[in-house]
Amino acid sequence: MNELPIQLRAKHVMLCGLWFGQNKPNMNTYMKPFVDESIELYSDGLIWQRESGEVVTSKVVVTTMVADSVARPLIQNFKQFNGEFGCSFCMQKGTSVLKRRGRVRAYPYEKTDLRNPSQTDDLVEEAIAGNPTKGVKGPSILSCLPDFNIIDGCVPDYMHSVLLGVARSITTLWFNSENHQSPWYIGRSTEQIDDILTSIKPPCNVSRVPRSVKEKKFWKAHEWSMWLFYYSIPTLKEVLPEKYLKHWFKLVKGVSLLLGENISTLHLSESEGLLTEFVQEMETLYGINNVTFNVHLCLHLPNTVRNWGPLWAQSAFVFESYNGILLDMIKSSQGVSLQIMKTVWLQVAFPSFSQKNMVAASDDYLALLESFSVEKKMVREVSRSHGVTSLGRPKICMIRNDDFLALNSISNLENRVTVKYFSRVVVNAEIVHSQNYSRTFRRNSYTVILSDREESIFSVKTFIVCDLGQGETCYAVGKYYQKVKQDICSQFKNPCYFIPVRKSIGPLVAVQASQIKEKCLFIKTVNRNVDIVFKFINHSEMLR
Structure with missing residues (x-):
């Protein structure tokens, strides 16, 4: 292993x-x-x-x-x-x-x-x-x-069999004009679906923003992963007929249970049941000619996880990414295999070569080697306090009234003070933005999960660094989302990473930025009263 x-x-x-x-x-x-x-x-x-x-x-x-x-x-x-x-x-x-x-x-x-x-x-x-x-x-x-x-x-590799296989083939059936008389056809609602899909703002560590379903033939495996596990249910809920949505939901939940970081025997048993029902119903809903081999492979996924661990531990994503590296080694149409081999051998030989020649190397030589082997820092650390690194140049000014009231919720401030405002911080090895950060308008990296007992959902308006008696500390100012109990797909319990929420109405509050556990994905639904926050299924393979 x-x-x-x-x-x-x-x-x-x-x-x-x-x-x-x-x-x-x-x-x-x-x-x-x-x-x-x-x-x-x-x-x-x-x-x-x-x-x-x-x-x-x-x-x-x-x-x-x-x-x-x-x-x-x-x-x-x-x-x-x-x-x-x-x-x-x-x-x-x-x-x-x-x-x-x-x-x-x-x-x-x-x-x-x-x-x-x-x-x-x-x-x-x-x-x-x-x-x-x-x-x-x-x-x-x-x-x-x-x-x-x-x-x-x-x-069986779930990247090919589920994402580029089952998810892509069923989605294609829904939008293919050849099926315009079929009960599952939703091609007439393409514009409505695109409006919802392209309005989704994933956090910055998701590699791609959503693209129109009209461009689905160009979607990469990672985009199919985001579509299957995160985007599809809230996007299709008011469009796809209910029995087809429930059938799709079984695939979503069944495979997601096999991608977790802690998979129990109960998870395996539930996944096995869901995927078995998914395959059984495929012929009735879509016809026998659409019960493909990739659909059949869904039956064997739980046993693979039982033998070897979660699906991400033996997927082809790493190797497919390396194919991209190999393609970058090709500079002309002649001697392709030799070009690749020469570059690979140079990469293998470089560390030992540099180590042998660094004994009496000049400063210029060492600087050259470092430029080849060390990744350049894109940002400069400005300040660090209690495990939080604030990025960028701060705006130093008198604290605003609403932020003053927010800080008062955790500390008794008698008078307004001068503070440092930041738009970005690094906490738990993740870059978190505030709503005031305007450079990534297609991203939402300010909806986060806190590390408190309830794992509260919090929307960050801004970051403030100041001293409230415990030394200089970074605080996140914003509002909580209120969790609600509502199953997204009727008769089915939500997967554990689905969190229906309603935005709290009230004044701003402040929490220590070090309480931020991770970023999450926020999606507005057609029903604006209840939105969905998605925790990422795992942190091992999901963010490619």
């Missing part, structure tokens, strides 16, 4: 192989160098030295293989998902059905046996004898890896 903290994994992706060509490689040949080295690292181990001088031998065990549903069967030497017995996790045969001018393989819900390594070995023996059966075409070199499970170890 990858023992690196999640925030470091993306910075330590290893390029073990590169294929450049018009056709896919023979996977048993392509993977052989990796498998041979993995076996050596398993048996002999890797010898390294701690800072204390202690020499350690670490053994390497390959536990999981992450790939999309096209590459996975190639590596396992199984049939593709559009062939009979195309699921590499169970024995469902699938059904060939008509769709438009051709045929596709559908996977209507049915209870089937799961595959296991022992059974797969028997099927491999039959395939070697010339009788490929039950989707197994032959042996896979991954079977040579010590302690590797060729079935459970090849995990």
Whole structure:
């Protein structure tokens, strides 16, 4: 299992192989160098030295293989998902059905046996004898890896199967004009949906602001993630017919339970039930030809989490991001593979090269090396107090009347004093804005969750740094949101990260800025009496 903290994994992706060509490689040949080295690292181990001088031998065990549903069967030497017995996790045969001018393989819900390594070995023996059966075409070199499970170890990737698969395909069905006579068609409400969607202001650590559904074919996986888990329910609530919204809600809640940072057996059981119902109802609501392999894969997600932990721990997001880095290494159309390899080797060699040449290096040389290896600071720390760093140049002036009353709610101020006003602070490693910060009008980074017992929702109007008798301290001035009990989708309990709120009416109040726990996503609903605040499902993979 990858023992690196999640925030470091993306910075330590290893390029073990590169294929450049018009056709896919023979996977048993392509993977052989990796498998041979993995076996050596398993048996002999890797010898390294701690800072204390202690020499350690670490053994390497390959536990999981992450790939999309096209590459996975190639590596396992199984049939593709559009062939009979195309699921590499169970024995469902699938059904060939008509769709438009051709045929596709559908996977209507049915209870089937799961595959296991022992059974797969028997099927491999039959395939070697010339009788490929039950989707197994032959042996896979991954079977040579010590302690590797060729079935459970090849995990379904939710980025491809759920976000770029199920979420995208169902959303496309809703807006495709070919379905204008279908009960789920909502293409006539595109403008209404866009008005709500494009008015959403995510916090600044969400990489992209919402784009129109007319541009959905250009949405990235992260945008589909935001659509599925955050934007879709409040956007579709007054548009999509209720039975289809409830069906979609089961997907939203079922998958979100598998993305948490603390997943209990109850969460797994609830997710399993929701996703099973989602797949069962898919044929009735959308027709058998839309019960795709990606829909079927939803049934196998809970077991993957049961075996290997949350979905974000084995998703392809890190590797897809690295593909972007590889593309940046290509500067011309000639010798593409050589360009990539030269750049990769330079990156690998640079740290050891610089270390050898820093012994008697000049100041100019050291400055040059530092410019290559150290990230430049975009902001300068202005002041720091009680774990809060205030950013930017302060506005020093006499405290305003409403802010004076707000500070009086936590301390008895006899007279108005001179204070420092700030628009941005860093707290708990996150940049939080105030409403007065005008440079990001498409963002809302001022709605936050506090670290009190109730996890109160607070909207920051401004930040004030002053001394109220405990030394110079940063205070957040604003208003609380009042939590209300209201299920967004009738007959279903809200997921734990949905928080319906109503804005409190009253004077400004002040809290210590160090009480800010995290930013959250605020969305105004069509019903303006109750809005929704979303906590982020996890902090490990969500903010890419």
